[in-house]
Amino acid sequence: MNINNLKDKQANKEKLVMLTCYDYSAAKIMNQSEVDMILVGDSAAMVMHGETSTIPMDIERMQHHVSAVVKGAPDKFVIADMPFMTFRQSVEHGIQAVKMLMQAGAHAVKLEAVDGHEDLIERIVQSGVPVMGHVGLTPQFVNQFGGFKVQGKDPVSHDKILADTLKLQQLGCFSVVLECVPATLAAQVTRETNLITIGIGAGCDVDGQVLVTHDMLGFPSAFNPKFVRQYLNTEQLFKQAFDQYAEDVKQGRFPSDKESYL
Incomplete structure (x- = not known):
């Protein structure tokens, strides 16, 4: 699976399927499945390392997770999350983090939010690395939000999320994750941009869906969001x-x- 395959599926109105994965054994099983994309998410901090948020994840641990997943799922398109603060210090620092993830085998990177790292996104794209954006509920901003809450319900935040997705498109991103936003807003973003829209708690009128694998498989967790459907206990x-x-x-x-x- 490569980026052109994903764009072809989008053009043909085929729904795209993405799940998180963090280890070699699970990746081997996922490689045999109908999943299109694998997100090596910084959610590993919570589901694999027992943290209460994604903030403690660092680039070295993320690099190890990416390397393991890529070895287990060579046929899937693998996107790597850029951990907290790896893209907020400087362009040079961010590029070094991208280098580590791509050399571990990732096919693309994902960054949360937009404001303050536009230059880095542009530089990453110019360097030949596909970039996926992430707007709405961005878990690395959980302290600013005051918890894991739906975003984009009021006119100001609605317009901000729409503007951010348009900015991501302008900067050259190929895709965006829309997390915990009203379904009508996610549908609007899908209509008004050419980005591949991936929803999580964003309704069905998007190009594809993503869930945290541990949530949909029914692993024990104190975090049970409304948007999760459990497929196994x-x-x-x-x-x-x-x-x-x-x-x-x-x-x-x-x-x-x-x-x-x-």
Whole structure:
């Protein structure tokens, strides 16, 4: 899968499918699936490292996650999140972070918001790296928002989100994630830009959808947003397997002769 395939699907009105992934084993399974794009998200900070927000994620850990995912899913289009502050210090610092992610095997990078790093976005695009924007609820700004809240409901924030997406298009981005915004606003962005629009809590009138894999698989989490549909109760399945294993060990049923060297 490459960027031209994605644009062709958009032109043909084929819905695009994106999920997050952070490790080699899950990536191998995802590589066999109908998923088009993999986001190696800074959400790894929360679902893989137990943090309460994405802010603690750093570029070195992100680089390791990207490298593992790319090895496991060579047939997918892999986008890497740029962690908190890696694109807010200077253009040179941001370009170095992009270099690390791309050399780890990513096909594109994703940056949250727009204001203050327009020059960096333009430089990244000019360097031949596809850029995905991210507007609406941008988790790295959670402290400014006062929590994980829907964005774009009032006229001022509505117009700001629309203006930001138009700016992303002008700067050369190929796509944008619209997170936790009214469905009508997401539909408007999809109509009024040529960006590939990927929604998460943004209704169905977008070019594609993304979810955090751990959320849709039902891994335990204190964060249960309205926009998640759970396709599996992994917590229950894992616990059942762990308890069955423990019981088999305690009762002497494991290992059997089949699992032993005789």
